[in-house]
Amino acid sequence: MTDLPIVGFVGLSTALLAVGLFGILTRRNFILILIAIEIAMNATILNFVYFGAFSGGAGGLSGQAIAVVLIGFAATEVAVGLAIVLALNRLKGTINVAQATDLKL
Amino acid sequence: MALSFVVVGLAGTRMRRLEWGGWVAVAFSAAAMVVGVLIGIGEMVNPGTYTDVRYTWLHLAPAPGAFPNGFSLVVGTLVDPISALMLIVVTVVGFLVMLYSIGYMHQDRGLPRYYAELSLFLAAMSGLVLADNLLEFFVFWELVGVCSYFLIGFYYEKPSAASAAKEAFIVTRVGDIMFLLGIFLFFYNYATVGPVGSGGWAANGFLFTNGNAPYLGAALGTGNQTLLTVAGIMILGGAAGKSAQFPLHVWLPDAMEGPTTVSALIHAATMVAAGVYLLAVTSLFLGFTSTDQLAIVAIGGFTAFFAATMAVVHPDIKRVIAYSTISQLGYMVMAVGAGFAMVGLFHLFTHAFFKALLFLAAGSVIHAVGTQDLFKMGGLKKTMRLTAAAFAIGGLALAGIPPFAGFWSKDDILSAVYSQLGTHPDYWPFFLLAFVAVFLTAYYIFRAWFLAFSGDHPRDPTLPHAHEGPWVMRVPLVVLSALAVGAGLLIFVPGFQSLLLSGNGAAGIPPMYGTTDLLLSSASVALGAGGIALAWVLWGNGRVFVLSESSAAQPVRRLLLDRYYFKVGYDWVGAKGVYTVARAADFFDRFVIDGTVHGFERAFAYGSDRLRRIQSGVVSDYAAYVVAGLIALFVLLLIVAPYLVAKIGGG
Numbered sequence: 001m002t003d004l005p006i007v008g009f010v011g012l013s014t015a016l017l018a019v020g021l022f023g024i025l026t027r028r029n030f031i032l033i034l035i036a037i038e039i040a041m042n043a044t045i046l047n048f049v050y051f052g053a054f055s056g057g058a059g060g061l062s063g064q065a066i067a068v069v070l071i072g073f074a075a076t077e078v079a080v081g082l083a084i085v086l087a088l089n090r091l092k093g094t095i096n097v098a099q100a101t102d103l104k105l
Numbered sequence: 106m107a108l109s110f111v112v113v114g115l116a117g118t119r120m121r122r123l124e125w126g127g128w129v130a131v132a133f134s135a136a137a138m139v140v141g142v143l144i145g146i147g148e149m150v151n152p153g154t155y156t157d158v159r160y161t162w163l164h165l166a167p168a169p170g171a172f173p174n175g176f177s178l179v180v181g182t183l184v185d186p187i188s189a190l191m192l193i194v195v196t197v198v199g200f201l202v203m204l205y206s207i208g209y210m211h212q213d214r215g216l217p218r219y220y221a222e223l224s225l226f227l228a229a230m231s232g233l234v235l236a237d238n239l240l241e242f243f244v245f246w247e248l249v250g251v252c253s254y255f256l257i258g259f260y261y262e263k264p265s266a267a268s269a270a271k272e273a274f275i276v277t278r279v280g281d282i283m284f285l286l287g288i289f290l291f292f293y294n295y296a297t298v299g300p301v302g303s304g305g306w307a308a309n310g311f312l313f314t315n316g317n318a319p320y321l322g323a324a325l326g327t328g329n330q331t332l333l334t335v336a337g338i339m340i341l342g343g344a345a346g347k348s349a350q351f352p353l354h355v356w357l358p359d360a361m362e363g364p365t366t367v368s369a370l371i372h373a374a375t376m377v378a379a380g381v382y383l384l385a386v387t388s389l390f391l392g393f394t395s396t397d398q399l400a401i402v403a404i405g406g407f408t409a410f411f412a413a414t415m416a417v418v419h420p421d422i423k424r425v426i427a428y429s430t431i432s433q434l435g436y437m438v439m440a441v442g443a444g445f446a447m448v449g450l451f452h453l454f455t456h457a458f459f460k461a462l463l464f465l466a467a468g469s470v471i472h473a474v475g476t477q478d479l480f481k482m483g484g485l486k487k488t489m490r491l492t493a494a495a496f497a498i499g500g501l502a503l504a505g506i507p508p509f510a511g512f513w514s515k516d517d518i519l520s521a522v523y524s525q526l527g528t529h530p531d532y533w534p535f536f537l538l539a540f541v542a543v544f545l546t547a548y549y550i551f552r553a554w555f556l557a558f559s560g561d562h563p564r565d566p567t568l569p570h571a572h573e574g575p576w577v578m579r580v581p582l583v584v585l586s587a588l589a590v591g592a593g594l595l596i597f598v599p600g601f602q603s604l605l606l607s608g609n610g611a612a613g614i615p616p617m618y619g620t621t622d623l624l625l626s627s628a629s630v631a632l633g634a635g636g637i638a639l640a641w642v643l644w645g646n647g648r649v650f651v652l653s654e655s656s657a658a659q660p661v662r663r664l665l666l667d668r669y670y671f672k673v674g675y676d677w678v679g680a681k682g683v684y685t686v687a688r689a690a691d692f693f694d695r696f697v698i699d700g701t702v703h704g705f706e707r708a709f710a711y712g713s714d715r716l717r718r719i720q721s722g723v724v725s726d727y728a729a730y731v732v733a734g735l736i737a738l739f740v741l742l743l744i745v746a747p748y749l750v751a752k753i754g755g756g
Contacts, residue, residue, distance in 0.1 A: 021732055024725070024728050025725055025728055025729050025732065026725075027725075028725070033724075033725075097723060097724045097725055098723050098725070100723075100724065101721065101723055
């Protein structure tokens with residue numbers, strides 16, 4: 001694995017992050033935004049995996065461990081996000097975030 | 106020793122806002138009295154001991170320049186001869202006045218307020234007496250000042266009471282500022298002075314003592330003498346404000362607008378004595394230069410005479426006693442100035458009892474007849490035998506007739522000052538003034554007595570039928586009468602005597618007793634008796650002495666009634682001088698400071714009006730701002746910062 005350049009891996013996760021950010025910024029559908037957030041988050045998790053593997057040894061294992069924990073976090077986050085989607089749908093009858101502007105004064 | 110903490114602790118928790126708070130306050134002040142008297146007796150058994158419990162509250166590390174030795178703020182309690190003496194006065198009179206209040210104040214509204222404020226006052230006064238350093242002293246000094254303000258203005262719906270409260274506060278504030286300046290100057294001078302290796306007196310928190318003796322010890326009085334003199338004058342100014350000495354005396358007569366009980370406790374026995382106490386503490390622990398001493402003697406002697414003259418003509422029973430208080434405080438100040446701090450405090454001790462007695466007796470009269478005008482009273486001795494007797498005892502003590510308390514202490518002062526005349530001939534005029542004031546004192550207090558009590562019937566027939574108050578009012582009168590007779594004789598009790606002697610240790614000269622200077626004593630007693638006799642001739646038996654309109658003395662009378670125009674003068678200064686300054690300050694405030702503030706306000710209002718438009722409420726927009734911010738941060742960190750670092754060439 002060490003023969004592969006780290007730039008490639010980091011490039012992959014950067015690309016994933018860009019895709020996710022693009023989704024977050026352009027989509028109006030709450031569920032699509034959630035999916036985009038998941039993509040961006042996976043970029044982060046991938047980083048942990050790469051750098052763990054590159055550093056090797058005990059530090060390497062801890063990188064994999066954090067990745068597993070983060071996957072758990074991502075799951076809870078999606079659960080909360082979907083709950084918000086349901087609540088929003090019940091409240092507004094839509095899940096279009098452009099119409100949920102109650103934060104505005 | 107922990108007991109004194111109990112005093113302070115109890116006093117603090119005494120503030121119960123309950124309907125029966127009066128009795129709670131009485132109970133707690135009784136407990137405080139027991140503790141206070143026990144401490145006093147303890148100090149008499151072991152005279153000259155210094156018991157100091159203290160904690161460093163805040164310590165500043167040494168800083169070159171400002172605090173070469175660092176600086177500590179200390180909180181502690183100190184029991185030494187002088188504080189033990191004061192503690193007895195404060196707690197005993199405090200308890201008796203609390204008890205008396207139950208009867209005197211029973212029909213007033215706002216009683217919880219009254220008892221809470223009175224309790225707070227007692228707590229603050231105990232703290233002041235027990236403070237072991239000058240800064241802590243100052244804190245309690247201000248606390249008693251504010252309690253005095255509250256209590257003078259107790260009848261705040263009365264405009265005269267409200268303005269008297271303000272007057273008292275503002276006038277004493279002048280003194281307080283001077284006191285604070287005095288502390289600063291002493292700090293400046295003594296910041297590096299102290300026992301070797303201990304890092305200086307002021308740096309160690311302005312302590313009065315290092316455990317068994319005054320802290321400064323051999324270093325006392327070293328440093329810039331001019332600076333020390335100015336500092337001493339500033340301390341004198343603070344004391345003059347609190348003790349209503351000339352020229353800051355104007356507030357005390359007006360302070361009589363408060364309840365009579367308050368006048369007895371605060372404006373006769375304890376708080377106004379704090380100024381004398383401050384001078385005594387300062388003279389024992391810091392020392393005064395000889396110029397300061399002359400100034401103190403001058404102020405004291407002059408005030409003793411000056412205030413007595415005003416008491417001679419006043420028609421209001423409480424104000425007569427108030428002027429008398431100012432005059433007696435003048436005696437104490439004079440004694441401290443002459444170097445006999447303990448003699449002054451001894452007079453403070455006896456004065457507290459007989460003056461509280463006079464006030465409470467006057468309060469009893471006011472309670473019964475509902476007026477303070479002496480010319481409406483008369484013949485009250487028939488219906489108020491106890492009060493008449495109590496007032497007479499207080500009057501005899503004040504006039505300095507043996508064996509009543511005032512004789513011993515006032516004579517001590519006169520003979521103490523007399524003993525200094527050889528080395529300080531410039532004390533002469535003030536000694537003579539104080540001596541003449543003995544005559545005036547006897548005259549005015551018995552004028553008041555004859556006007557109120559002698560004769561057949563009240564001069565104003567519309568007065569209600571007078572009667573004695575309930576037992577809670579009579580008991581304090583009896584106890585204080587006993588003290589007014591006996592407190593002076595305490596000087597023959599060995600323990601008390603050594604308490605006074607040990608307290609004056611730093612001055613190195615023992616106080617003298619009236620018996621040592623027989624001629625002087627007899628002269629002052631003769632003057633006192635003469636004053637009483639004159640009062641009887643003019644006012645006795647219901648007579649009223651009316652000065653004819655054409656009399657040459659008429660302008661003098663008017664001058665005295667108008668208080669030498671001091672109040673008018675101060676009002677004029679206040680109205681013209683201060684108002685002009687205030688107008689200028691107001692202009693500056695409105696146009697420069699407010700202008701700046703409003704300018705900022707307008708800029709922000711405009712800016713925020715613009716900014717709020719970007720708040721769309723749409724989540725995606727916010728997310729976009731976050732990303733934009735992130736990108737800006739990256740640009741800053743990765744491109745701009747390295748560029749700047751390369752440009753400046755830093756590490």
